[in-house]
Amino acid sequence: MSPWLIVLLVALGTYLTRLSFIGILGDREIPTSIERPLRLVAPAAIAAIAIPELIAPAGPVDLSFDNLRLFAGLIAIVVAWKTRSIGWTIATGMTSLWLLDWLF
Amino acid sequence: MSLSRVRFVEGAKAVSPILLGAVPFGLIVGVTIAGTDINNWVGWSTSWLVFAGAAQLVLIELLNSGSLAAVAIATPLIINLRHAMYSAALAPHFGKLSSADRLWLPYVLTDQAFVISASRYEPDSDATTIKYFYLGAALTLWVGWQIGTIVGITLGAQVPAEWSLDFTIALVFLGLLAPAVSTRPGLVAAVVGGGVAVLALDFPNGTGIIVAATAGVVAGSIADWRLHK
Numbered sequence: 208m209s210p211w212l213i214v215l216l217v218a219l220g221t222y223l224t225r226l227s228f229i230g231i232l233g234d235r236e237i238p239t240s241i242e243r244p245l246r247l248v249a250p251a252a253i254a255a256i257a258i259p260e261l262i263a264p265a266g267p268v269d270l271s272f273d274n275l276r277l278f279a280g281l282i283a284i285v286v287a288w289k290t291r292s293i294g295w296t297i298a299t300g301m302t303s304l305w306l307l308d309w310l311f
Numbered sequence: 312m313s314l315s316r317v318r319f320v321e322g323a324k325a326v327s328p329i330l331l332g333a334v335p336f337g338l339i340v341g342v343t344i345a346g347t348d349i350n351n352w353v354g355w356s357t358s359w360l361v362f363a364g365a366a367q368l369v370l371i372e373l374l375n376s377g378s379l380a381a382v383a384i385a386t387p388l389i390i391n392l393r394h395a396m397y398s399a400a401l402a403p404h405f406g407k408l409s410s411a412d413r414l415w416l417p418y419v420l421t422d423q424a425f426v427i428s429a430s431r432y433e434p435d436s437d438a439t440t441i442k443y444f445y446l447g448a449a450l451t452l453w454v455g456w457q458i459g460t461i462v463g464i465t466l467g468a469q470v471p472a473e474w475s476l477d478f479t480i481a482l483v484f485l486g487l488l489a490p491a492v493s494t495r496p497g498l499v500a501a502v503v504g505g506g507v508a509v510l511a512l513d514f515p516n517g518t519g520i521i522v523a524a525t526a527g528v529v530a531g532s533i534a535d536w537r538l539h540k
Binding site: 208210211213214215216217218220221222224225226227228229230232236237241242243244245246247248249250251252253254255256257258259260261262263266267268276279280283284287288291292293294296297298300301304305308 | 328329331332333335336349350353356357360361362363365366369370374380383384387388389390391392393394395396397398399401402403405406413414416417418420423475478479480481482483484485486487488489490491492494496497498500501502503504505506507508509512519520523524525526527528531532535
């Protein structure tokens with residue numbers, strides 16, 4: 208399949224996902240049987256992408272002290288938790304990685 | 312100044328701290344596009360067609376690695392499923408707007424525009440506030456994103472690998488994760504989703520993320536059910 212077609216289909220699907228409830232629901236309430244599992248998609252999908260980036264940055268699982276991204280990531284998790292700010296999470300995470308890289 | 316303009320400026324101001332994270336993220340996406348064999352125009356078109364950084368990155372990686380078309384389409388869409396949640400949360404407010412607005416405003420619905428708007432809206436917010444505050448945040452982000460990715464593609468390989476700029480991808484996700492795990496079911500979904508993703512690292516064609524996200528939602532739903540039964 209052509210890359211253009213794949214991009215267009217992803218774009219269409221993404222737009223329809225964004226439109227979904229705004230388009231069909233108007234100002235009615237969402238059934239909780241739909242709303243509750245939907246709330247869980249964000250933590251499940253985001254963790255599924257982020258955690259391997261920390262635990263296995265180069266491909267295979269690496270829990271050694273050489274894996275600086277794991278430690279910088281743990282610092283960033285604390286900052287993300289405390290500040291709820293993506294800006295601060297990036298700033299401290301990158302600074303931690305550069306510092307650790309420079310120290311070790 | 313008219314109310315609509317006041318609200319638009321408020322929205323733009325509210326989103327500006329978030330731009331500090333979004334523009335570098337856009338740069339990364341651009342640099343990533345330039346580093347692949349994918350045509351730069353196809354790569355950049357994801358910025359204004361899809362307009363969702365995490366999904367774009369995954370889509371670009373899957374396109375570049377020659378994954379099955381079905382996987383290359385399904386994986387970014389699963390990552391983007393969270394937008395349905397935002398859509399659901401904003402629907403009661405957007406119900407006050409015209410059908411034309413309800414049709415096009417969702418095009419620029421992002422994590423950031425949602426978070427900013429949902430925290431600003433009151434149950435009795437008027438239609439002007441709902442529309443223009445949202446647009447101020449969402450369109451500012453859209454412009455920043457397009458510029459970020461274009462600059463990233465242009466810089467391309469000139470960004471030294473030692474800067475480890477690709478690490479910002481993981482950091483953006485960690486920043487998005489924090490508010491999502493504030494409930495017990497959310498935490499269960501994240502722990503299981505992340506854990507299964509590590510176990511499924513060797514799954515072919517990026518199917519690991521799909522399996523992991525599904526497992527996380529199922530585990531979180533069970534936790535949710537136990538909490539509410």
